Amino acid sequence: MLTTNTEFLHAELMDVVRLFGPDAPDLSHSFLYAENNFINTVIAEGREFAYRDEYPCADELEFKRYAKRFAKLAVYNALKTLTGKTMPWGALTGIRPTKLAYGEREQGRPFEPMFEKFGVAPENIALVGDVLAAQEGIYGREEGAADLYIGIPFCPSKCNYCSFITADIGKTEKHLENYLAALEKEIAGCAGLYKNLKSIYIGGGTPLVLHTEQLRRVLEAAEPFARRGIEYTVEAGRPDVFTEEKLALLQEYGVTRVCVNPQSFCNETLERIGRKHTAEDIYRAYEMARRFPFEINFDLIAGLTGESAAQFEESVDRAVALTPENITVHTLCLKKGARLKEEESFLEGGDMAEMIAYARSRLYAAGYVPYYLYRQKYMAGNFENTGWTKPGKACVYNIDVMEEITDNIACGANAVTKKLFAGEGRIERLGAPKDIPAYIAKIDKIISDKRALFGRA
Ligand code: SF4
Numbered sequence: 001m002l003t004t005n006t007e008f009l010h011a012e013l014m015d016v017v018r019l020f021g022p023d024a025p026d027l028s029h030s031f032l033y034a035e036n037n038f039i040n041t042v043i044a045e046g047r048e049f050a051y052r053d054e055y056p057c058a059d060e061l062e063f064k065r066y067a068k069r070f071a072k073l074a075v076y077n078a079l080k081t082l083t084g085k086t087m088p089w090g091a092l093t094g095i096r097p098t099k100l101a102y103g104e105r106e107q108g109r110p111f112e113p114m115f116e117k118f119g120v121a122p123e124n125i126a127l128v129g130d131v132l133a134a135q136e137g138i139y140g141r142e143e144g145a146a147d148l149y150i151g152i153p154f155c156p157s158k159c160n161y162c163s164f165i166t167a168d169i170g171k172t173e174k175h176l177e178n179y180l181a182a183l184e185k186e187i188a189g190c191a192g193l194y195k196n197l198k199s200i201y202i203g204g205g206t207p208l209v210l211h212t213e214q215l216r217r218v219l220e221a222a223e224p225f226a227r228r229g230i231e232y233t234v235e236a237g238r239p240d241v242f243t244e245e246k247l248a249l250l251q252e253y254g255v256t257r258v259c260v261n262p263q264s265f266c267n268e269t270l271e272r273i274g275r276k277h278t279a280e281d282i283y284r285a286y287e288m289a290r291r292f293p294f295e296i297n298f299d300l301i302a303g304l305t306g307e308s309a310a311q312f313e314e315s316v317d318r319a320v321a322l323t324p325e326n327i328t329v330h331t332l333c334l335k336k337g338a339r340l341k342e343e344e345s346f347l348e349g350g351d352m353a354e355m356i357a358y359a360r361s362r363l364y365a366a367g368y369v370p371y372y373l374y375r376q377k378y379m380a381g382n383f384e385n386t387g388w389t390k391p392g393k394a395c396v397y398n399i400d401v402m403e404e405i406t407d408n409i410a411c412g413a414n415a416v417t418k419k420l421f422a423g424e425g426r427i428e429r430l431g432a433p434k435d436i437p438a439y440i441a442k443i444d445k446i447i448s449d450k451r452a453l454f455g456r457a
Contacts, residue, residue: 015093040074049078090119134371144195151412189447199231199397206237219253239285240277285364296324309351325393352381412440
């Protein structure tokens with residue numbers, strides 16, 4: 001439990017307390033600001049910890065930002081002393097550490113001293129530096145630049161760790177035709193919302209769970225946006241849905257990148273997490289996709305139920321041996337809605353540090369570089385998700401979305417459109433309903449709200 005005399009800090013401070021797990025001691029926090037000094041006092045277990053940080057703030061916005069930062073740091077340092085534990089990202093709890101790093105650079109400072117002050121582990125500071133280096137030439141804000149996202153929230157079965165809205169297609173097929181019709185309408189309604197479209201991303205769910213003709217409808221709807229040479233990803237998905245016919249269709253419509261999502265190459269794990277495919281299917285799908293001129297991404301997850309460090313490391317080795325252009329290493333993250341969350345049987349940390357360290361050293365050694373990263377709440381071991389790429393093969397869409405440097409025009413149930421107002425330093429979000437029938441019923445309003453957000457009502 002945590003109490004504070006400053007209400008707007010409470011949620012941020014609770015994020016820090018959560019890092020230390022359910023056994024974190026009760027804390028009483030108080031905050032005072034005087035003559036450019038942020039004074040934070042934490043009392044716990046009969047001890048008092050007092051911290052004073054000096055920073056002259058230009059305005060109210062900056063004051064709030066630094067008040068949160070220094071208060072979090074105070075609580076983190078007190079908990080570190082009391083528990084003897086440190087966290088890989090120290091007192092940083094946000095989703096996008098790289099955005100903080102860019103923020104420091106924009107202020108004319110190197111980002112490293114701030115990360116050090118916040119207790120970020122040296123290897124993570126180096127990781128952020130490598131991500132920023134890999135984004136050179138891609139990272140940049142440009143008025144009217146956007147990416148188009150199209151969501152297909154259907155899957156062959158539901159994985160036990162999944163909290164996404166997707167459902168087993170056997171249960172939701174009845175909505176599919178109406179969903180596709182609404183999606184076609186929404187995609188058409190995106191015309192004229194941008195000056196420069198940088199990429200298209202059809203994500204899931206599992207887009208290739210659609211039958212060939214259904215898939216054609218989605219590609220046909222996106223066709224007016226798919227100028228020649230644009231990066232065009234289809235998160236094809238689980239290996240059991242790959243067919244030559246569907247891949248040929250993707251090629252016909254100009255798709256440049258596909259995701260094959262093994263998650264693990266261990267058959268026992270795949271069965272345990274509720275996927276209906278084997279490691280052999282991954283090889284089959286990869287070889288099939290390789291016959292086309294696509295760049296390929298693999299997703300792997302560290303910390304899947306019952307999986308040992310050795311099994312995860314073997315998956316990393318097998319993925320690297322196949323030489324896809326991109327490999328994304330996720331850390332298991334359990335949110336509300338995941339079956340596994342209800343069972344509460346996931347790996348709490350344990351071998352995670354070893355797994356993440358192994359993946360990093362193996363990928364660096366194989367010539368991959370980290371090119372984007374993000375964190376989520378409730379990640380096992382408080383680690384991160386990192387996208388790795390062969391040099392020159394970074395996915396522009398992932399960088400744009402993670403760094404929030406372009407508008408994201410998103411279509412489909414649960415899709416979140418983001419409009420940047422760079423001059424005002426703010427982002428406006430517009431989320432579509434999660435529920436598929438509600439999305440279908442409200443499609444006209446979704447389209448008009450989106451066009452209004454972009455000043456095109
Ligand atoms: S394939 Fe992905 S979206 Fe579909 S159920 Fe599994 S984790 Fe969820």
